[in-house]
Amino acid sequence: MKRRDIVLASAGAALAGIPGLGQAQQDFPKPGSTIKYVVPFAPGGLTDIMARTVAQKLTEAWKVSVIVENKAGGNAQIGAEQVAKSTPDGSSILAITLTHAANVALFPNAPYSLTKDLRPVALLAGSPMLVVVPVNSPIKDFKDLIAVSKTRQLNAGSSGNGTPPHLTMALFNDLNKTQMTHIPYRGGAPSMTDLIGGQLDVIFSNFPESIAHVKGGKLRAIALCSLSRHPAVPDVPTAFEAGMPGLFVENWTAAMIQAKTPDAIVEKYSREMIKIMYSADVEERAKQQGFRVTQKGSDEFGRFLKNEIERWNRIIKTAKITAT
Structure with a gap:
C-alpha cells in the first residue's frame, strides 16, 4: 500500500469513530x-x-x-x-x-x-526559500556568504518589510551573528532586477521569483533553505549541508x-x-x-x-x- 493510501485510510478510520460525525459530514455541503x-x-x-x-x-x-x-x-x-x-x-x-x-x-x-x-x-x-547572488558575485557559495557577511556590510533585498525574504534574512543574521542591511522593495520582481544589476549582494528569495533567473544564468543559487535538495536545482546544497542547519524556511x-x-x-x-x-x-x-x-x-x-x-x-x- 502506498504512503498516501495509508494516510487516507488512517484518517478515514479515525473519523469514522467519532459519534455523529458521519451524518454531519453528509449534510455538508448542501447541493x-x-x-x-x-x-x-x-x-x-x-x-x-x-x-x-x-x-x-x-x-x-x-x-x-x-x-x-x-x-x-x-x-x-x-x-x-x-x-x-x-x-x-x-x-x-x-x-x-x-x-x-x-x-x-x-x-x-x-x-x-x-x-x-x-x-x-x-x-x-x-516552497523553500532560495539564496541567490548575482552571477558575477565574488560570493561563490553559501560558506562564502557566511564568511563575507562577517567582514563587511552586505545589502540584502526583499519584497517588503516582514515578507518571507526579509524574515529569512533576519533568521540568517540571528544564526550568523551578523547584520546585513535590509533593502525592502514593493514586490519580488523589482528586487530581482536590482540583484541582477549588482545593486544588491544577496536575496533570500521566494523560490518561484528567482528560479527562472537562475536557470537563465543571471543569478547564482548558493543554498536552499530546506531539509532536502530540490529537483529543479539538484546541484544546489541545502543550508544544512552548507553549514547553517537552522536556516530552514x-x-x-x-x-x-x-x-x-x-x-x-x-x-x-x-x-x-x-x-x-x-x-x-x-x-x-x-x-x-x-x-x-x-x-x-x-x-x-x-x-x-x-x-x-x-x-x-x-x-x-x-x-x-x-x-x-
Missing part, C-alpha cells in the same frame, strides 16, 4: 450551494494558483460551486478578516501562508485574531476557517484537501510550481502553526522588524 475560497493576495501568485487548483477539485468532488475570491491588501489581513468574521457554516474558507504567522507579531492590533477567530483546516504545501500555503465552524465540517474539508493534494496530477502541478506537498490535517497543522507563530515572533522582536 447547489456556493463556497468562497478567499485568497488574501492578488491573482496569479502561487497561493492563488494552489487555491484555484484545490477549489476546482473540491467543486468536482462535492458537486457544488467553489469560487476563489481574491481579497488582497493590508499585508494579507483584509481577506483574513473577512473569513474570520464570516458565518461559521463552512461557506467561506481562507488561504493562508507564512505571512499570516508573521502578522501575529507584526500587527498586534489587527482587527481579527488568527488563533482565536480562525481554526486550522490543513497544511497543503511548502518554507513559504507554506494552508487553509483556515471561521473558528466556530463545527468539527465535522472542518474534518470533511481537511480529509478532502489532503486527498486532493495527494492526487497524482495535483502533486505534479505543485512540483512544477516549486511546491512540495506537505500535508498536515487540522490538528497537526494547528501544532505546526503555533510553532511558526512563536518562531517568527522571536525573530521579529530580535531583529526589531516592523511592517513599515
